[in-house]
Ligand code: ATP
């Protein structure tokens with residue numbers, strides 16, 4: 001499974017449709033402060049189902065829509081698409097290529113699509129579940145998170161290790177079974 005591309009249109013500072021092709025060997029994105037590097041990562045998290053506006057550095061979800069600049073009007077819609085090569089079927093789906101799209105309008109209307117077919121948020125979440133890519137996974141470590149882990153309580157650090165090792169979901173199942 002490999003990330004092929006990310007298309008961003010009207011999301012945060014990306015007023016213009018922008019496509020990033022992740023060619024093999026690409027290891028980093030560099031740029032001056034405020035040029036939109038973190039916005040790219042946030043676009044990845046958002047299209048994969050992020051529900052917390054705060055974790056996207058906003059107050060409301062509509063804050064992800066391009067809010068205008070000195071030269072450009074604000075937009076009414078944000079759209080992000082992410083495409084994975086899934087020819088090894090690492091993501092449990094019959095598709096060899098998976099393209100997930102999320103759209104949000106200022107009116108609040110929103111939509112998710114998997115390979116251009118309308119779907120629910122639940123379908124997107126389930127698609128990435130167990131792939132290590134989900135919105136609460138550790139495949140994305142944000143600024144400040146490393147210090148947080150190192151300075152945290154041993155019990156919190158243990159939680160991180162359990163999540164990475166894939167133990168957490170069994171613990172959750174055990175807790176549910178014990179409550180019955
Ligand atoms: P650093 O190197 O400081 O981490 P960065 O490259 O990660 O910078 P970002 O945080 O991705 O930069 O981009 C910040 C810019 O995005 C700011 O100029 C901010 O005004 C702009 N921005 C954020 N949300 C929106 C929005 N909804 N509409 C327009 N611009 C936005």
Ligand code: MG
Pocket residue numbers: 037038039
């Ligand atoms: Mg940044």
